[in-house]
Amino acid sequence: MRMLVTGEAGMLGSRVARAARDRHDVIGTYLGEAPGMEGVEEVWMDISDRENAFEVVRKAEPDFIIHTAAMTDVDACEREPERAMLVNGIGTENLAMAATEMGAGIIYVSTDYVFDGERKDGAYAEYEAVNPLSAYGRSKLRGEVGVRVCKDWAVARVSVLYGWNSPSQHANFVTWAIDKLRKGERISLLTDQFTSPTLLENCADALVRMAEARAGGIYNACGRSCVSRHKFGMQIAETFGLDGELLSESTSDGMKWLAKRPARACLSVRKIEEELGAKMMTTEEGLRFMKERLERGNAEGWSL
Numbered sequence: 656m657r658m659l660v661t662g663e664a665g666m667l668g669s670r671v672a673r674a675a676r677d678r679h680d681v682i683g684t685y686l687g688e689a690p691g692m693e694g695v696e697e698v699w700m701d702i703s704d705r706e707n708a709f710e711v712v713r714k715a716e717p718d719f720i721i722h723t724a725a726m727t728d729v730d731a732c733e734r735e736p737e738r739a740m741l742v743n744g745i746g747t748e749n750l751a752m753a754a755t756e757m758g759a760g761i762i763y764v765s766t767d768y769v770f771d772g773e774r775k776d777g778a779y780a781e782y783e784a785v786n787p788l789s790a791y792g793r794s795k796l797r798g799e800v801g802v803r804v805c806k807d808w809a810v811a812r813v814s815v816l817y818g819w820n821s822p823s824q825h826a827n828f829v830t831w832a833i834d835k836l837r838k839g840e841r842i843s844l845l846t847d848q849f850t851s852p853t854l855l856e857n858c859a860d861a862l863v864r865m866a867e868a869r870a871g872g873i874y875n876a877c878g879r880s881c882v883s884r885h886k887f888g889m890q891i892a893e894t895f896g897l898d899g900e901l902l903s904e905s906t907s908d909g910m911k912w913l914a915k916r917p918a919r920a921c922l923s924v925r926k927i928e929e930e931l932g933a934k935m936m937t938t939e940e941g942l943r944f945m946k947e948r949l950e951r952g953n954a955e956g957w958s959l
C-alpha cells in the first residue's frame with residue numbers, strides 16, 4: 656500500500672512511519688523541520704490549509720492515510736480554541752475530503768479526552784457517550800465527526816502516549832518522570848486521575864494493523880492497564896531502579912490546569928484485541944519494552 660502518515664516528526668507519527676516502511680511505501684508529512692527518516696518520502700503539509708492538504712494528498716496518491724498530526728498541547732488548545740478547532744477538527748475533515756477524492760481510506764488518531772471521565776470504575780467501550788471537558792477534547796471530537804466525510808473511515812482512540820522521545824520531540828509522562836527521578840528531584844503525582852497509558856510502538860503496530868485490515872469504525876488502540884499517575888510513577892521507578900521514595904501523592908483539586916481533564920478516562924481494548932487480534936500492552940509490559948530498548952542502546956539517544 657501507499658501510506659500517507661501525517662505528523663511524521665511527532666512521537667506517534669514517527670513510530671507509525673517506522674512500523675510501516677518495511678511493508679509499505681510511506682510518505683510522511685511534517686510542518687516544522689523535515690525529520691529525515693530513511694526509507695520515507697517526506698513532504699511539507701499544513702492540514703489546516705484545505706488547498707495545501709488536497710494538493711499533498713493528490714500528489715501522494717495514497718491508498719491509506721494514518722492521521723496522527725494534531726495540536727496536542729491541551730492547555731494551549733484552551734488558550735487558542737479556534738486554532739485547536741481549525742487544526743484538529745477542520746484539518747481532519749480536510750484530509751478526509753481529500754482521501755475521498757483519491758478513493759483512499761483514513762484512520763484518525765483521537766483521544767480519551769472525548770469523555771468526561773465521570774464513570775466510577777471500569778473502562779469506556781467505543782460506543783459509549785462522549786462529553787469532552789476541554790477545548791482540546793472538543794476539537795478532537797470535531798475531528799471524529801469530520802473524518803466520517805470519507806466512506807472508508809476509522810477512529811483510533813489513544814491515551815497518555817509514552818516511550819523514548821528523540822531530542823526534537825516533546826517529553827512524555829515516562830521520560831519526564833525518569834528525568835526528574837534521575838536528578839533526585841521529588842515529584843508529586845495524582846492518585847485520582849486514571850488513564851490507559853499507551854506505548855508508542857504498541858500503538859503504531861495496532862494502527863498499521865488497522866490499516867492493513869481496512870478496519871472501519873471506532874477502536875480503542877491504547878494500553879490495557881487502567882492506572883493512576885501515582886501508580887504509573889511507582890511502576891516507572893521500580894522498572895528503572897529509581898528511588899520511589901521521591902514520589903509523593905496528590906489529588907487533582909490542587910492542580911492549576913487551564914483545561915479540565917477527565918478523572919477516569921480508561922478505555923477498554925477488548926474490541927481491537929478480539930476483532931483484529933492486536934495485543935495491547937499493560938504498563939508493566941510497556942515499561943519493560945522501554946528498558947530493553949535502553950539496555951540495547953536503541954532508545955532515541957537516551958542512555959543508562
Ligand SMILES: NC(=O)c1ccc[n+]([C@@H]2O[C@H](COP(=O)([O-])OP(=O)(O)OC[C@H]3O[C@@H](n4cnc5c(N)ncnc54)[C@H](OP(=O)(O)O)[C@@H]3O)[C@@H](O)[C@H]2O)c1
Nearest residue numbers: 662664665666667685686687701702724725727766815816
Ligand atoms: N500525547 C498524548 O499523550 C496523546 C494522548 C491522546 C491522544 N493523542 C493523539 O495522538 C496523536 C499523536 O500525538 P503525539 O503526542 O505523538 O503528537 P506530537 O508529538 O505532538 O506531534 C504532533 C505532530 O503534528 C504536527 N502538526 C501540528 N499541527 C499541524 C498542522 N497544522 N498541519 C500538519 N501537521 C501538524 C506536528 O508537526 P511538526 O513537528 O512537523 O511541526 C507534530 O509533529 C495526536 O492526534 C493526539 O491528539 C496524544
